[in-house]
Each structure stands twice: as C-alpha cells, then as structure tokens.
Amino acid sequence: MKFNKFVDNKLGETVYCGKHPSGLEIRVLPKEGYDSAYAVFGVKYGSIDTAVKNASGDFETIPEGTAHFLEHKLFESEDLNAFERFAKTGASANAYTSFEKTAYLFKGSDKIEESLEILLDFVQNPYFTQQTVEKEQGIIGQEIRMYQDLPDWQVMFNMLKALYSNHPVRIDIAGTQESIAQIDADLLYRLYENFYNPANMVLCVVGGIDHEKVAEIVEKNVKKTQGTPCERKFEKENPVPVQNYIEEKLSVAQKQFMLGFKEDISEPLLSLEDEIASQIMLEAITGKSSPLFKKLLDEELIDMAFGSELFNGFGFSCVMLGGTSKDPERTSAIIKEEFARLNEEGINPEAFERAKRKLYGRMVMNYNDIDDTANMLMNLYFNGYEPFAEIEACKSVTLEKAQERLAKIKDEYSALSVISPIA
Amino acid sequence: MPEIKMLTDGVRLVSESTDKYKTGCISVSMALPMDERMAANALLVYLLKRSCKAYPDFSLLSGKLDELYGAILGAGVSKNGESQVLTLSITCLADKFALENESIQLEAAQLLSDIVFQPNAENGSFGEDALATEKRLLIQRIEEELNDKRTYAFNKCVSYMCKNEAFGKDKYGTIEEIEAVTMADVYSAWQNLLSTAVFQITVVGAADAKKVACIFEKNFAGIERKPAETETVFIQKSRRFNRFEEKFPVNQGKLVIGFRAGMSHRRDNIFAFTVMNDIFGMGTYSKLFTNIREKMSLAYYCWSRLVASKGIVLVESGIDTDKEKKVTAEVLSQLSDLRNGKTDLEVLESSKRALRERHTFTSPEGVLGWYSAQVICDEILTPEDMVNGIEQVTMEEICEAAKKLSVDTVFMLSAQEEAEDEV
Numbered sequence: 001m002k003f004n005k006f007v008d009n010k011l012g013e014t015v016y017c018g019k020h021p022s023g024l025e026i027r028v029l030p031k032e033g034y035d036s037a038y039a040v041f042g043v044k045y046g047s048i049d050t051a052v053k054n055a056s057g058d059f060e061t062i063p064e065g066t067a068h069f070l071e072h073k074l075f076e077s078e079d080l081n082a083f084e085r086f087a088k089t090g091a092s093a094n095a096y097t098s099f100e101k102t103a104y105l106f107k108g109s110d111k112i113e114e115s116l117e118i119l120l121d122f123v124q125n126p127y128f129t130q131q132t133v134e135k136e137q138g139i140i141g142q143e144i145r146m147y148q149d150l151p152d153w154q155v156m157f158n159m160l161k162a163l164y165s166n167h168p169v170r171i172d173i174a175g176t177q178e179s180i181a182q183i184d185a186d187l188l189y190r191l192y193e194n195f196y197n198p199a200n201m202v203l204c205v206v207g208g209i210d211h212e213k214v215a216e217i218v219e220k221n222v223k224k225t226q227g228t229p230c231e232r233k234f235e236k237e238n239p240v241p242v243q244n245y246i247e248e249k250l251s252v253a254q255k256q257f258m259l260g261f262k263e264d265i266s267e268p269l270l271s272l273e274d275e276i277a278s279q280i281m282l283e284a285i286t287g288k289s290s291p292l293f294k295k296l297l298d299e300e301l302i303d304m305a306f307g308s309e310l311f312n313g314f315g316f317s318c319v320m321l322g323g324t325s326k327d328p329e330r331t332s333a334i335i336k337e338e339f340a341r342l343n344e345e346g347i348n349p350e351a352f353e354r355a356k357r358k359l360y361g362r363m364v365m366n367y368n369d370i371d372d373t374a375n376m377l378m379n380l381y382f383n384g385y386e387p388f389a390e391i392e393a394c395k396s397v398t399l400e401k402a403q404e405r406l407a408k409i410k411d412e413y414s415a416l417s418v419i420s421p422i423a
Numbered sequence: 424m425p426e427i428k429m430l431t432d433g434v435r436l437v438s439e440s441t442d443k444y445k446t447g448c449i450s451v452s453m454a455l456p457m458d459e460r461m462a463a464n465a466l467l468v469y470l471l472k473r474s475c476k477a478y479p480d481f482s483l484l485s486g487k488l489d490e491l492y493g494a495i496l497g498a499g500v501s502k503n504g505e506s507q508v509l510t511l512s513i514t515c516l517a518d519k520f521a522l523e524n525e526s527i528q529l530e531a532a533q534l535l536s537d538i539v540f541q542p543n544a545e546n547g548s549f550g551e552d553a554l555a556t557e558k559r560l561l562i563q564r565i566e567e568e569l570n571d572k573r574t575y576a577f578n579k580c581v582s583y584m585c586k587n588e589a590f591g592k593d594k595y596g597t598i599e600e601i602e603a604v605t606m607a608d609v610y611s612a613w614q615n616l617l618s619t620a621v622f623q624i625t626v627v628g629a630a631d632a633k634k635v636a637c638i639f640e641k642n643f644a645g646i647e648r649k650p651a652e653t654e655t656v657f658i659q660k661s662r663r664f665n666r667f668e669e670k671f672p673v674n675q676g677k678l679v680i681g682f683r684a685g686m687s688h689r690r691d692n693i694f695a696f697t698v699m700n701d702i703f704g705m706g707t708y709s710k711l712f713t714n715i716r717e718k719m720s721l722a723y724y725c726w727s728r729l730v731a732s733k734g735i736v737l738v739e740s741g742i743d744t745d746k747e748k749k750v751t752a753e754v755l756s757q758l759s760d761l762r763n764g765k766t767d768l769e770v771l772e773s774s775k776r777a778l779r780e781r782h783t784f785t786s787p788e789g790v791l792g793w794y795s796a797q798v799i800c801d802e803i804l805t806p807e808d809m810v811n812g813i814e815q816v817t818m819e820e821i822c823e824a825a826k827k828l829s830v831d832t833v834f835m836l837s838a839q840e841e842a843e844d845e846v
Contacts, residue, residue, distance in 0.1 A: 010520065011445075033443055036785045083707035087769075090776030093707075109783045110776070138720035145675040146723055146741050151570050207785070251671045253566035289486035297481070303560050324563065354489040357522075361492025364520050368445045369786040422672050 001026070001215045006387040013367055015377065015387035016211035021224050023199025027377045027387065028211035031370065036109040037207030038370040039116055041123050042378045044230060045070075045195035046100040047173040048314065051233060052194050059233050063182040064168075065140075065175015066191050068097040072136050073128045073188060074104070082122040091115040097173055100313050101382060107371065112209050113217060120203075120221040126192045130185050137180055144174050151252045151419045155322060159258045159417035162246040167237055169316045197227025204377040206370040232268070234315050239264035241415040249422045256419040257328035259335060261409045263317040270312050272385055272393045274405060276359070278310040278319070280394075281402040283355035284347055285338060286321060292338045301331045319409055328418045339409050347406065352399045360394050425794060427803055430636060431643045433650025434622040437794045437803060438632035445520065447528050447630030448787045449535055450497075450512035452798040453620035456653045457507050457589040462596030463604045463612040465500045468509040469557045470609060472498035474543040475534070487534065492516045494531050496538075504655035504689060504732040505589040506799050509616070511538055514788070517629030532635045540617070540642040547610045554606055562598050572677050572836055577739055580679035580834035583667050588656050590733050619651040623798040628787035653799065657734040659685050661831035668835045676744035677836040679737055680754060685827025686734035689800070692824060693731060694812035699824040700729040701774045703761055704738055708773045710757040710766075715740065721750055736828060744837045751833065761825040764818060771818055778813050782806040 003016040018026045045067045051059040075082040075095070086093040091108030093115075104123050108115050147153050157172055164170040174180070205214050239262055263270075270278075286292055286308040296302040306323035325331045366372045380389060428436045455464055478484040488494045494515035501508050515531040518524075542549060568575050578593075585591035595601065624639055626632045661683045684696060704711035704727030715725040725740035742750050760766070784790045784806065797803055 012519075034785070036783055038785075087706070087708045087773035087777070090773075090780050092777060092780055107785070108780055110779070135720045139716060139723055142675065142721075142723040142741060142743075145743075148674045149572055251569070251572075251673055253569045254563065256570075283489075287485070287489070289482050289489055291482070293485075294482050297556065300556075300559060303563055324567065354486060358489040358493035360522070361494070361516050361520075364445050364492070364516055365514075369788075371785070 001219070003211055003215070008388045008391065011364065011367060011388070011391065017387065018211070018215065020198065020218055020222055021226065022222055023197070023227050023229070024218070024222055025202040025381055026214060026218060027202065027204045027381060028209075028214050029206040029373060029377065030210045031207050034208040034370070036107060036370060037112045037205060037209045038105065038107045038374045039119055039203065039205040040103050040105040040374045040378055041119050042101050042103045042202050042204070042382065043196055044100065044200050044382055045102050046098050047171060048099050048168040049195070049232070050168040050171070052191065053231055062187070062191065063175065064171045064179040065173070066183060066187070067102050068174045069136065069140060069180060069183050070188055070192060071095045071097045071102045072140060073133065074123055074126060076132055077122065077125065077127045082118065085118045085122065086115060089115045089118070093119070099169055099173065101378075103375070103378065105374070109208070113213065116205070116214070116217050117221055120218065123196070124223070126189065128185050128188060133183065133185050133188065140174060140180055141177055144172070144177060147172070147174065149250070151250050151256045154248060154250060155256045155258045155417050155419045156320070158246045158248055159260045159320065159415055162243045162415035162417060163241045163260050163262045163318055164237060164316065165242045166235060167316050169313065195230055198222060199227035199229045202378055202381045204374045204381070206374040206377070232314050234268040236266060237315070239413045241413060243415060245416050245418070247418045247420060250419050252419055252421050254324050254421065255326060255328055256322070257325050257331065258320055258322035258417045259332045260415050260417070261319045262413040263319070263408050264413065265317050268315045269383065270317055272383070272389055273397065273401065275310060275312060276390065276393045277397045277401040278405045280352065280355045280359055280397055281347065281405050282308045282310065282319065283358060284351040284402065285342060285406070286335070287355060289354065290351065292335065296331060296334060301325050301327060301334070328416060332416050336411050336414070339406065343406055347399060347403055349399055352402055356394065356397060360391070363391050363394055424805060425803065426632065428636065430624070430640050432648040434624070434639070434643060434648070436624045436626065436632065436636050436639070438626040438635075439790055439794075440626070440630070440632050441628060442517070444517070444628040444787045446514050446516055446787055447531070447626070447628040448512065448514045448791045449532055449630050449635055450510055450625045450791055450795045451535065451539055452623045452625065452795045453509045453616055454503060454506040454653065454799045455509070455616065455620050456651055457502070457505050457592055460612055460615065461507055461592065462600035463608040464507055464509060464616070465595040466554070466557050466561060466601065466604055467609050467612045467616065468498050468500060468511065469561060470549045470553055471511060471538050471542055472496060473553055473557070475537040476541040476543055477537055479543040491527055491531055492521070494527070500594050502590065502594045503796065503799055504653070506653045506655075507594060508798060509620070510795065511535060512791070528630050529634060532630060532638055536638045536642055542613065544610065548606050549609060551606065554609060558601055558604070561595060561601055565593065565595055565598055572671065572673060573739065573741065576677035576679045576834055576836040577737060579667070579669070579836070580681045580737060580832055581735075583665060583834060584681040584735070584832035585733070588658070590655070617646050619649055621650050621799055623795060625791050625795045627791045655689070655733060657687050658683055659687060659734070659827070661829040664830060666833045666835070668837055670837045670839045672839045673836070674838060675741045676747065676838050677739065677741055678747055678750055679739050679834045680751065680830065681832040681834070682736040682738075682828045683831050684729065684734045684736050685824075685829065686731065689732045689734070690804070691734070694809070695816050695820040695824040696729055696731065697778065698771070698774055698813055698816045699761070699821045700727055700736060701778055702766060702770055702821065703727045703758065703825070706774055706777050708770050710761060711738065711754065714757055715750060715753055719753065721746055721753075725750070747835055755830070758825060758828060762822055764822050766818065766821070768818070771821070775813055775816070779810050782810050
C-alpha cells in the first residue's frame, strides 16, 4: 500500500494517508515515545441515514436508530464477543454513534497489533439472531429512557425539531422505543451490507505503532473486494423553522434554554474555512471575554456554562447558544440585539484576533491526547479534508470572512427551546 | 517517576516534566477540614478564579487567557476523604507552539500564582458585586445537581449513609450556609487558606517545575504556616440497613446501593480492593456488566465505584422502577459469587490487564489527576506502584476483600407513575 506523507513542522507531527485496494482509507499518526495506541474504525453511517438507496436507485426509508442499534450488535459474535476478545489484550474498547458516523475504537499499550486485528475482525463480521436483537431492545430501551431524563440532551433535540421539518438531524440518535421495536435481524444484515463496505469506512491509528505495521495488519485482515461509498440524499430545506418556540417540562431546578439559528444552505456541506470562521466569530462575540457575556452575567441571565457553537453536517448547519437562565426569552433578545449591532458596526478586530489565537491553541491541544487526535483525523477524512487542514484554515481566516459568517445568522430563521421545571 | 519537593511546611511540589505533550499543566490543590468554613471556602475558590490584581475583572482575565492561546483556567471543590479540597489549575501550550516566540508557560505559571496570592482585593473585600454573583452561581450549581439524576442519586445515597460523619456533608456547604457568608468570612477564609491548608502543587508536561517552585516559594515566604491535619473516619462494618426513596417525574429510576468496604484507611489493602471492585462492577468482564446488562437486559449501565478515600463502595444503575427488588437481589447474588470464589481465573487476568491500562496515562491531565488526588497522602504512590501491587493480588485476597463489604444504605430515585413518556 502506498502512503502519502503529511508533515506539520511547527506542530511536530506527521500523518501517513493510504488507500487500501478495497477503498478503505487509512490514516496513521505515529508518536515517538508512546507505548499506547488508539485506533478508530469509522463508518459513514449515522442517525441521519434514515434512507438507503435500493437496487432501482430509489431511496427507501428505514426505521430511526438503526446505525446505533448496529453499533451495539456488532460487539456480539457466535463465540467470544468483542469485549471478551479485547479483555485478552487488556485494551479498552468502545463504540459510539453520532449524527453522521459510527465509530469503533480501542486504546491499549500492550499487544496493540493483536487488538487492531480484533477491531478489524469484529467490525467486519456481523453476527446476530432474532433472540439477541430482542435482548438488545431492552438495553437500548433503557438507554433511550436515560437520555429522555437528561435536560441538556432534550433541550438540544427539541431545538433541532423546531428548526428542521424534514432533515433527520431532528431525530434522536438512538431512535425511539417504537422505532427500535421495528428492527429485526434481517433488516440489520441488509443495512450492514449496504453501509459497512470498506469504501465507506476509514481506519485512523495514533500512537506507538507505525504506518507500515498498520498496513501489514490491514492487508491481512481486510477483504479486498472493492466497494462503493454510500450516497446521501441532499434535499434543500426551507430555512424558516417549523416553529419559533418549543417548551418541555422536566424535573429540573431552573430553566434551561437553547437558541438556534438555522443557516440557509444550498450545498450539503460548509467549507472548512466557513466552519472555522464561524467558530472564531462566535467566540469573539459570545466568549467569556466578550461584552455580551458580561452583560448577560451582570443581569443574572446566565451562568458560567453559557456557550455557543456551530453545529453542522451533511445538509444541516445551525448556530446554537445555550445554558441555564431564569428568563430565556430576554436572554435570546439580548443575544439577537448583539448580533444585529455587530452586523452593523462590525466585529471588534481585537476580539477577533484573541478568538483566533484561542482557537489555534485549542487545535494544537487536540494533538495532545491520542484519543482526540484519532477522532479528529477521522472527522477530517469524512468531511473530505487532508490532515492539518484545520490548522491551516484557522491561521488564514480573515475578519471579513468572520463578518460574512455573522451576516448568515438571521432572526427569522431562529427557534428557542426551553426546558422548564415541573411545578 | 515524579520529582517530589517540600517547598515549605505543608506545601509539596510534585512534578513530572516531559516534552511528550503539547501542553503544560499546573494545579494547586488545597486541603482543608470539613468544618463551618466550607461554604466560605467554596465561594472563595470561585472568587479567586474570577480575577486578580493584574487583571481585575472577569472579562479582562478571560481575555488574557485567550491571548495565552486559549489557556484553560480551572477551579473546583471536591471531597477527598473528610477534607474539602479546593483546586485551581491552568493548562496551556508549550512555548514552542507560540506564534510570536513568547513564553506562554511562564506567564501562565505567574498568572496562576497571582490568582492564589494576589487576588483583586482591597481593604478586606473582593468586591460586593463579585461576591453576590458567585453566591448566585454557587447556589444555582447546587440546585442544578437535581438535573442529572444519576449524580443526584449517588450524592443522596452518600449523604444518607454518612449522615453522622463529615463525609455526609455537601462539598460546597449548604445553600443556607452560602447565603449567610459575609465578605469578612470569605476574606478570612482566604487568609486561613494560605496559612492552614495542606497544599500540593502538581506540575506535568511542558511546564518548568523549577520556575514554578521558585514562583510559589517566593509567595509563601511571608506567610506563617500552620497546616491543619484532618482525619477521616472509616466505619469498617455497617451495623444497620437503611432504605430511602424519593419520587420524581422521570422515565428511568436510579438505584444506588452503598456498602462499607471494610477498609481501615485509604491505602488499607488497596490493591485487592481495587481488583475486587473492578471484577464486581467496573470492567466489561465484570459480574454486574455481564449479568445485569448483558444476560438479563435490565439496564444500560450498572457499575460499582470504590471511594477508597472514605472506604465505601457504591453500586449504581438506571432501571425501571418496578425492577428495584430484582436488580438489588441480583447485585447481592453476584457479590456472593465473588465472595465464594465463583470467578474465572481468566476474568482476574482480564481485570489486571485492564487496570494496568487504566493506569497508563496518555494525557497530562491524566497524570495530573493521579497525583493531585494524593494531596493529603503522606506518601506518593506512582501509577507503577499501583500496577505492581495489582499484579500480586490473588483470587483468595479478592474473596477476602469481597467478604468485608457490608450493605449500609440503599437509595432509590423512583419514577412517579404519571411521568410523561414523550415530548
């Protein structure tokens, strides 16, 4: 396998990228002086994949929560399950499902090669029966219930439901009790065949192992059959939200809120430059050193956990701001006023520079721990970028670009989600 | 191996310098008795984090941190045995990543020491507005513990179980105590802190330990030190069985079972207790995970936690409320198997391997956390010491340790029947 080498001298890191004949992308960042390694095997299949393209080329709807359900089930096998196999190497293994991907991972310092073989093997060999699927419905059912009681989670999903009418980003990652009840072993096998093909996957390894060794293990353990990447369907959404306000009562002490601004996008993905410019813009305007943060704190409308972020992916992009507040409506009004003012007067150039420095620092910190680094390499790949692209983009972002991104935030595209205490 | 140095009476510096990481981290842990000053101490640490003489308000200090490439300033309060520990910490990039060749590390170390020793205070006052804000935020923080039912139930179980011990108190003091704190109380809490707290300054990664030592030594020079020793009560055997219940409008119930571990001090038989607890309910090979989750499908999580600094073990699980008896019975039956040696040797080996991995840190925060948790220990235990000790543990010792566990208190957070299922 041939590797392309990417070097960032300032950062002192090198990433090797290669493509296996099956279409599997491999990215390795060897770390000298490290015994431990972290590997993540990712599939471009997340909760937003609620349709599959069938033989006749049409998109067919599937139940909500299948990516997450498969994630749970892949750990099982006919004899030893994946946890039992990793127990023999000592590596700690785990997996997670997000909106756009499913990731299987391990971290270990001993028998790394053996652990890597286990990782590749268990993800490529599904085994489930109707009985084991039913057992999992009980476990996932409890997981769903747990999330239903978490206000931070609910406030965000309610906001997404208010903002998006069609895009599946509005549904819960694990699905619902009803949707998972529709899942059976046959369906899981069918979806597995569709999404889990090497051309739709990436393996990222960081730490005490080099790219040659990783290549050798991949050669031995990955089937060479060429797959094709799965297509996602992009449907442009009306930027106007479904509703501007949504409220739910939960057992909480104080009101929680999340204010979202949906972006009117005509392409499925934002550019990395736009993404980073938005992050810097938000930090400059709403960060802890901003006049907005001080005003909200002085008026007793927020606490230290108040924060903002850009939330984007295939077919969706929005800015979210949230925290605890005794008066979410007044807080939202002040935030909107500040956005409007800075749209007129311009973002403070010093605040912009400070925010940019902060983001650069935090990006370098992402290379501190092998866990963060491997996950970041995976995300860059899935979004179509080469290693270190994020640092380069951060260094070159201009104030004008940040100002342009601010102009995309529009009151008429916003929704406020509130969780209020049960009286 | 860490370097250990006493800077002055009751002030220890523990450092592990390495250029392996992108950052340097410094933490200052300050241990105090759990007495009537707890509320004032808790308010103090957050007041100190707000500002200092050089950056006299919250926005200026936050701006400075942003300029230091997004340095992270942390403040926290925790219980460590029956001591209240206040922590202030800073993490920032190693100097070689600075874009203009400035010394980030030294500035960060100076800033952290200024925050402890040169607060923004005049004539015995930190500013009435600042105190009022921190009171509001701290009270809100306590009230919000209700939002996360898992942590809430855990804390409730501990407070019922240790009702007659200092450990049963809330780490921040009570809301009433916080409301009653005056400016004079916080100011004297600060003076008391500098002269009587047991300090540990922990330095990991790119930070220069010698320079850090110098900065802190200078600041301690004018202070008369009378470090306060604290004792933790270890109740080795429960003499009762209590059950408490609270009902909430939630989807999932939370069960917490509190045991006395049977330890006489925090390092008493620590290796055997650590492995025993891991096999009981920490790893994926543990009795609780494999039975309650995987076999019986009763929960998404069910794990046990050893709080060695107090000699207690807590089992927690998110379950359907009507399964409390079934789950409790199964937890006790698994404990009984553990006591009677009904554990595969393979599981013991898995546990040792996994624990070795858990003590192999890959981030400076991991190393920092390990050492700073030992602020009140006379002898520093390295992760290697721990791993070597664990290696020697036998199955007999595990059974003996398990036999010492005695159930003390059960806390059940139950779902009220009228709970709504969906939004």
